[in-house]
Amino acid sequence: MEAFISIKNGILFLVSLVLLTGVFACQSNHLPKKYIVEIKDMKFQPSKLIVQKGDTVIWINKDIVAHNVTEKNNTWASPLLLPESKWEKVIERSDSYYCSIHINMVGALVVASQ
Amino acid sequence: MKNFQNVKKVTLLAGAFLCSVTLLSPAFGQNTPTLSDPEIASVAVVANQNDIDFAEIAKQKSQNPEVLEFANTMIKDHKTVIDLAVALVTKLHVTPKDNAVSKKLLSDAEKTKKMLNSKSAKEFDKAYVDNEVAYHKVVIAAVKNVLVPQSQNAELKALLQKVVPILEAHLAHAEMTQKKML
Numbered sequence: 111m112e113a114f115i116s117i118k119n120g121i122l123f124l125v126s127l128v129l130l131t132g133v134f135a136c137q138s139n140h141l142p143k144k145y146i147v148e149i150k151d152m153k154f155q156p157s158k159l160i161v162q163k164g165d166t167v168i169w170i171n172k173d174i175v176a177h178n179v180t181e182k183n184n185t186w187a188s189p190l191l192l193p194e195s196k197w198e199k200v201i202e203r204s205d206s207y208y209c210s211i212h213i214n215m216v217g218a219l220v221v222a223s224q
Numbered sequence: 225m226k227n228f229q230n231v232k233k234v235t236l237l238a239g240a241f242l243c244s245v246t247l248l249s250p251a252f253g254q255n256t257p258t259l260s261d262p263e264i265a266s267v268a269v270v271a272n273q274n275d276i277d278f279a280e281i282a283k284q285k286s287q288n289p290e291v292l293e294f295a296n297t298m299i300k301d302h303k304t305v306i307d308l309a310v311a312l313v314t315k316l317h318v319t320p321k322d323n324a325v326s327k328k329l330l331s332d333a334e335k336t337k338k339m340l341n342s343k344s345a346k347e348f349d350k351a352y353v354d355n356e357v358a359y360h361k362v363v364i365a366a367v368k369n370v371l372v373p374q375s376q377n378a379e380l381k382a383l384l385q386k387v388v389p390i391l392e393a394h395l396a397h398a399e400m401t402q403k404k405m406l
Contacts, residue, residue: 173389175301212297214396
C-alpha cells in the first residue's frame with residue numbers, strides 16, 4: 111500500500127512539473143523569428159518592421175553602392191555593407207535607424223508588446 | 225546694393241546651368257541629342273567624374289562637417305558608378321566615345337570648378353551645395369530622359385536605371401543640407 115502511495119505521489123509530482131514547465135513556456139518562450147530588410151533603390155524595405163523582442167533582423171544590401179545601418183543616436187551600427195553583403199542583429203528594443211552615408215535613408219524597428 | 229550683387233551672382237550661376245542643360249533637357253525636344261552606347265558611356269563617366277571633382281574642391285575648402293560628409297558620399301558613390309561603368313564597357317568591348325554632350329559637360333564643369341575655387345571660405349559652402357542641387361537635377365533629367373531611353377545594350381540600360389535612385393538620394397541629401405544653411 112505504501113509503495114502504491116509512493117508511486118502515486120511520484121506521478122503527481124511529475125505531472126505537476128510538466129504542467130508548470132508548460133505554463134512558464136507559454137508565458138516567456140516566444141520562438142525567435144528572422145526577418146529580412148532589403149536595402150534597395152536607396153531605401154530600407156520595409157522601412158518599418160514590427161518584431162518581437164529577441165527576433166533577428168537581417169539587412170541585405172541589394173544596391174550598387176555601399177550602405178550601413180546606424181541607430182539614430184549611434185548606440186549601435188553595422189559595419190560598411192558592400193553590395194550583396196548582409197548584417198544581422200538580435201532586436202531587444204524599438205529603435206529608429208538610418209544610413210550614415212545617405213542620411214535621408216531611414217528605417218524603424220518596433221518591438222511589439224507580447 | 226549687396227543684395228543686388230548676390231541676386232546677380234545667383235542669376236549668372238543659374239544661367240550657366242541652363243546652358244549646360246540645353247543639350248540634355250527634354251524641354252528642348254528637337255535639340256535632344258541622339259547618342260550611341262559608347263557615347264552614353266562617355267557621358268555617364270564624365271557626369272560622375274565632374275561631381276567627384278566638385279567634391280574634392282569641397283574637401284579642400286569647406287570646414288562644415290555636413291558639407292564634408294556630403295562631399296565624401298559624392299566621392300564614394302560616383303566612384304562606384306564609374307568603376308561599374310568601366311567594368312561594363314570593358315566586358316562589352318566598348319570604348320567610351322567623346323561627343324558634344326560629354327564635351328559640353330566637361331567645359332561647363334571647368335567653369336563651375338573655377339567659380340567654386342574663387343569663393344571665399346564664407347561663401348563656398350552655399351555655392352557648393354547650390355551647385356550640387358542644380359547639377360543633380362540636370363543629371364537626373366538627362367539619365368531619365370536621354371541616356372536610359374537611348375541606350376541599346378540591356379546591361380548598360382540596367383546600370384543607368386540603377387543609378388537614378390542614387391542620384392535622387394543625393395539630390396534629397398543636398399536639398400536637406402541646403403535648407404539647413406538658410
